[in-house]
Amino acid sequence: MKKVFKSLGMAVLFFLLFFGMQLIVSIVFCVVAMVSFLSQNAGSPDMPAMIAKITESIMNDTTIIATISNSLTVLVLFLIFLGQKKKFTLEAGIKKLQVKALVLPLLLGITLYSAVSMILGMLPIPETLIDQYSDASGILFGGSIWITILAVAIVAPITEEIVFRGFILSRLCRSMPPVVAATISSVIFGAAHGNWIWMAYAFVLGMILCYVAIKYHSIVASMVLHITFNLLGVIASNFEDVEAPVFVGLALLVVGLVGSVIIMVLINKNTAVLEKIDAPAIPAENEEAPPTIAADSKEQVPK
Numbered sequence: 001m002k003k004v005f006k007s008l009g010m011a012v013l014f015f016l017l018f019f020g021m022q023l024i025v026s027i028v029f030c031v032v033a034m035v036s037f038l039s040q041n042a043g044s045p046d047m048p049a050m051i052a053k054i055t056e057s058i059m060n061d062t063t064i065i066a067t068i069s070n071s072l073t074v075l076v077l078f079l080i081f082l083g084q085k086k087k088f089t090l091e092a093g094i095k096k097l098q099v100k101a102l103v104l105p106l107l108l109g110i111t112l113y114s115a116v117s118m119i120l121g122m123l124p125i126p127e128t129l130i131d132q133y134s135d136a137s138g139i140l141f142g143g144s145i146w147i148t149i150l151a152v153a154i155v156a157p158i159t160e161e162i163v164f165r166g167f168i169l170s171r172l173c174r175s176m177p178p179v180v181a182a183t184i185s186s187v188i189f190g191a192a193h194g195n196w197i198w199m200a201y202a203f204v205l206g207m208i209l210c211y212v213a214i215k216y217h218s219i220v221a222s223m224v225l226h227i228t229f230n231l232l233g234v235i236a237s238n239f240e241d242v243e244a245p246v247f248v249g250l251a252l253l254v255v256g257l258v259g260s261v262i263i264m265v266l267i268n269k270n271t272a273v274l275e276k277i278d279a280p281a282i283p284a285e286n287e288e289a290p291p292t293i294a295a296d297s298k299e300q301v302p303k
Contacts, residue, residue: 003175010171015188018073018163025069033057062139063151070159092166095218105212105221108263109228115256116201117236118249133197141237153234157226164189165213165222182210215271
């Protein structure tokens, strides 16, 4: 039981670092926006106008704030383990994989996005939630396409895999069954997305990302899946006004669901051999600490 509480405590600390960095960067941007407003409106400031201006500024800079906070999160984690004289890549579950091994995670990212996007379009979701989801998506995808790709399809997936699968999942796996660890990690991952619709499918996506990370013994595979999923979301956001026939949507839904199941079965089959040739960077059930490593190192991860 002591190990369980220790693992949960570590998971909470990693999440607080992730969330806290976003909060700190957001506050800094708020202060900058406030100072800018006051400098342009000397004398007695109009408080409602100032609040509106700060809110607008934060909304416009959402992707930049996310990029900066995510980058700082990884930097802080790197410095923490550097100070402890531990190898960051091993602690984060980053193990080298052959390029051909990443084909299935990439394809899974495509089929999952197809399934999720079609399901969201077909479910009888309350209009209020749809409006909130559309507003949030508009803020996230509304800026420059290149900044959005950098923030949403590169920096965010890499950071989230390092935090939620690399550190949170691996620590939870040391004291509880992988399914329980994956569920807790995915609940936290979903909660971090804020919007109810994002939270729902982020939980499902989180479970699949955990599955892939555990099967490959490396978050590199889950990074590829996550990057592919998010990149398709960015691309699709530029074609929101295009209406496809109903049969096309149904075909994409079937292909997405069936394809995802088939690919996950193939991943399970193809990664079974890893159990025989390499110890996991993402620890197995009840394993005290990840014993291992990149292919070019025999160094053990310190407990």
